[in-house]
Amino acid sequence: MQDLGKVDEIVKSYKETKTPLIYILKDVQKEFGCLSDKILTRVAKTTKIPLSEIYGVATFYSLFTTVKKGKYIIRCCNNAPCHVKGSKEVLDRIKEYLGLEMNETTPDNLFTLEFTSCLGLCAVAPVMMINDEVYGNLTPEKAVAILKDYKMKGQANA
């Protein structure tokens, strides 16, 4: 059972902030893992901002999610510089290794695979991000090795 009182606490902590919605959603997502219907309805109630507006913000930013995702979110850059440096081959190998298509989550809820726009790290293209960590100069082999580490870490903590 989710403790929706936490939502109220988070909202309260931004009482003095002028346009607090994005900060609130960021904290709420950290607390609950995703921005579900029930949670956003509570945000709407507490902030008195219409749910349609909050949902609009939550679907606008790719770092917000309304559905539960894996423990590790892999974001592969699909912009031109990474593409030129072989991001497609890297992505194909990741897909094969995890058995995933884009925006899918592994059955063990460890990995979710997504695209991201440019991360501003073209000098070390191709790049990917796993949660808050960035990995550059990728090759298909290097990418799989990184994922293997995460898999071990994830399973050990499970």
Add this chain to the structure above:
Amino acid sequence: MENITLTIDSKTVTVAKGTTILEAAEKLNIKIPRLCYHPDLPPVSACRLCVVEIEGDRLLRTACSWKCQDGMVVSTRSQFVRESRKMALELLLSRHPMKCTECVRNNFCELQDVAEQLGIREIRFDYKERKGELDLSSEAIVRDPSKCILCRRCIQTCELVQSVSAIGLEGRGYDVWVDTPFGKGINDVACVSCGQCIDRCPVGALYEKDHTASVWKALDDPTKHVIVQTAPAVRASIGEMFGMPAGSLVTNQFVTGLRMLGFDKVFDTDFTADLTIMEEGTELLGRIKNGGTLPLLTSCSPGWINFIEHFFPDLLPHVSSCKSPQQMFGALAKTYYAEKNGIDPKDIYSVSIMPCTAKKYEASRPEMTDSGFRDVDAVLTTREAAVMMKQVGINLPELHEEEYDEPLGISTGAAVIFGNTGGVMEAALRTVYELVTKKPLENIEINAVRGLDGIKEAEIDLDGTKVKAAVANGLANARKLLEKIASGEADYHFVEIMACPGGCIGGGGQPIPTSEEIRKKRVEAIYKQDRKMEIRKSHENPAILKLYEEFLGEPNGHKAHELLHTHYVRKSVYEKAEA
């Protein structure tokens, strides 16, 4: 007011400071193409069709939002402008399904109009369907996102005019779409079914749930006794569907047209509007006398009822228990009328013609079955009624005039003014004053509650008892009043609320387009009808007096309560989510 002089297409024009280029061009009889602009709403500059070139400016600017400046030189017709507009429109058209002949808005579609205006002959881009699914969840409103052109007028209307915000813009970039939160059906969010979004949709992405097919079926069935009631506001607007100017009053031609369609009896919702005054007036006096919950809030507008059920459920005890005139009529048609005429109520098919989409929802409420049947079987909007006439070649403006059937077609001037904001209040005051003071009201036209202001206040002296009244139209205005009532800041006795701007004449089922100017003209037509009526006070309606004598007994009496009163439901989405 400071004036500004500028040049548009080599012509000089002087306008007040703050005027937009679009408005200034209008003064020169230049109609700049537009899709997202609506006179009721602030500009959002989304469609990019109104772009113009300003000398010395590197970029094109949107005329709907760009303010005139002194000495500005504007071109609304340069090659750059023409090509940019065409490109913007072709991109919009490339994501529109172009099923015009099967669209509810065929022939009064702003996208068609603007494509004609710009002379579109080919679209250089392949069609790609828009995101979003057909939403049939509501009893009142259908949403078809595939036709949406992302003008945002529905979103703005829902948020700014109605303070409901049931829909919003979701996602980002190319895949952006208009939707309810979490893609739930419109029925599962705090939509009040008012249909104001339909009135402002430039295309067929929003429309009412069709009832014409079931009405035709009933009309074709020889075993059915099909009766119809017409709402006050429809007579002041349906002419527009046949090309007549706004403000054309077509009451008796409309009656003729309905007979031609095959209705067995043509009755008037005005009859039960008079009855509402008797019931609600009695309820008000009772509450004042017995220390009941005040202010009393009117209950005729089902969009408004949805609003208070969703957003202010704690204030529900304030709402009059009176059913709306439509539903009072429905309950009486299958009891009083059936009995009196020896018709089995199960054979009666009861149709209403309403300026409203929320009425469709209201008729489907489980509470609305006090006759033992569904009290009102089908609800046609003004638009749908016109469509049915057009389907069989009835041209309303050319028809002769006929009278309503008796007795449920007998009404007063007090009833017809229910069709616009302030009307219910005025009608109630005309009756309450005379019932309490036993003196005739000298001036029955109560100007303080007339007009299109969002919130109006009045005070009337009932032989020493001062009654404080307030009137709100448009739900954003209603919200302001409710907040005052909730905080205890307001000390009104009686408050009239109508969900739509201008009241029912500006309803979600009315002819499109709508604007302040059009609403004003419809209001004039309503008051004209009031002045034409022989009797102008509800308590003097002989058919109503007879109804009480023969059937109902006393106002607010036992039988009246059984048939004419209802109760309300808490609908708060917050409460539902945490239940």
